[in-house]
Amino acid sequence: SxxxxxxxxxxxxxxxxxxxxxxxxxxxxxxxxxxxxxxELIPFYIDKNGAWLGAEIAASILKTGQPHPPSxxxxxxxxxxxxxxxxxxxxxxxxxxxxxxxxxxQGLFKLVQKPWVGSGVAASAVGMDKILMxxxxxxAGLEQVAxxxxxxxxxxxxxxxxxxxxxxxxxxxxxxxFVKPANLGSSVxxxxxxxxxxxxxxxxxAASYDTRIIVEAGVVAREVECAVLGNDRPxxxxxxxxxxxxxxxxxxxxxxDGRANLIIPADLPTExxxxxxxxxxxxxxxxxxAGLARLDFFYVEKTGEILINEVNTLPGFTALSMYPQxxxxxxxxxxxLVHQLVQLALERGAV
Ligand code: ADP
Ligand code: MG
Ligand code: MG
Numbered sequence: 264s265x266x267x268x269x270x271x272x273x274x275x276x277x278x279x280x281x282x283x284x285x286x287x288x289x290x291x292x293x294x295x296x297x298x299x300x301x302x303e304l305i306p307f308y309i310d311k312n313g314a315w316l317g318a319e320i321a322a323s324i325l326k327t328g329q330p331h332p333p334s335x336x337x338x339x340x341x342x343x344x345x346x347x348x349x350x351x352x353x354x355x356x357x358x359x360x361x362x363x364x365x366x367x368x369q370g371l372f373k374l375v376q377k378p379w380v381g382s383g384v385a386a387s388a389v390g391m392d393k394i395l396m397x398x399x400x401x402x403a404g405l406e407q408v409a410x411x412x413x414x415x416x417x418x419x420x421x422x423x424x425x426x427x428x429x430x431x432x433x434x435x436x437x438x439x440x441f442v443k444p445a446n447l448g449s450s451v452x453x454x455x456x457x458x459x460x461x462x463x464x465x466x467x468x469a470a471s472y473d474t475r476i477i478v479e480a481g482v483v484a485r486e487v488e489c490a491v492l493g494n495d496r497p498x499x500x501x502x503x504x505x506x507x508x509x510x511x512x513x514x515x516x517x518x519x520d521g522r523a524n525l526i527i528p529a530d531l532p533t534e535x536x537x538x539x540x541x542x543x544x545x546x547x548x549x550x551x552x553a554g555l556a557r558l559d560f561f562y563v564e565k566t567g568e569i570l571i572n573e574v575n576t577l578p579g580f581t582a583l584s585m586y587p588q589x590x591x592x593x594x595x596x597x598x599x600l601v602h603q604l605v606q607l608a609l610e611r612g613a614v
Contacts, residue, residue: 276360297598317345400471403549444473484561504529
């Protein structure tokens with residue numbers, strides 16, 4: 264009989280809309296004739312307030328692509344999940360950002376002892392938290408930009424402490440630097456700053472999103488990405504590049520049609536490609552990822568340096584997104600990719 268896949272999408276994050284489009288693509292991929300009678304889809308929709316809606320509403324959202332008006336009720340609790348949840352054999356969360364990519368939903372699946380697609384609790388949490396992520400990358404010997412972790416209390420303290428913090432950032436990282444909330448994605452809350460005034464504005468803003476903030480030295484580099492697939496023997500895809508004309512790859516550039524270009528495969532020397540692929544596997548293993556991850560890098564053409572920027576454990580998964588496109592160009596078509604992901608989840612079990 265067919266395996267029942269619980270596809271969870273939407274979610275309480277800034278990437279709610281993207282998640283719906285990713286889910287539409289995955290639903291189609293799992294049930295296309297290329298995967299004949301393999302999977303029965305049971306969709307679940309998490310609205311913008313965090314309420315879980317069952318298969319009927321979820322299926323209609325997959326059809327129309329339109330978000331459901333968020334519930335007015337307080338956050339749901341786990342004893343009123345849609346009843347279909349108990350029928351699921353394997354979960355496929357396609358939630359981007361906080362409350363889905365960060366280990367929270369993964370913990371729920373682990374509690375109910377059902378396998379799920381993608382990384383476990385710790386890898387997801389480390390992948391979402393840029394400060395933890397960089398510490399793990401450093402321990403694995405991966406090169407990255409210079410950075411300073413900042414605690415919100417340093418920003419929300421007396422002016423003297425705050426001013427000392429800014430002096431320290433200026434002397435160690437210089438300008439331009441990037442200020443980021445530690446636990447977000449899609450460039451939300453990120454600023455590129457060139458002056459002391461911009462620095463304090465950016466720190467104040469980042470502090471409104473998160474208790475942990477990271478400040479990084481800015482680099483001038485090409486942005487290249489690699490897709491990894493697998494559990495114990497992860498494989499790396501061809502490399503893709505993102506180009507754009509804005510100051511950096513900000514939210515608007517990411518989500519406005521025509522602002523960013525994906526070039527796959529990227530035009531790079533063979534040794535650079537091989538090094539990025541090797542670093543991708545090292546990074547995947549370093550955080551203990553499973554199933555899938557997209558590894559993002561800065562390639563400083565002038566010096567030949569390759570710096571790891573970040574890992575995304577649940578990368579964008581629309582038909583046009585970098586992750587499935589990288590696999591497509593590596594020789595794995597979309598329906599085969601989603602099939603492999605479910606098989607990897609079943610192979611791994613509920614751990
Ligand atoms: P997110 O997880 O939100 O995607 P990133 O750390 O990838 O956050 O930053 C978003 C974008 O900001 C990057 O794709 C890049 O364009 C720019 N950026 C981030 N950090 C740096 C840096 N240290 N130097 C240069 N550009 C950066
Ligand atoms: Mg990210
Ligand atoms: Mg990024």
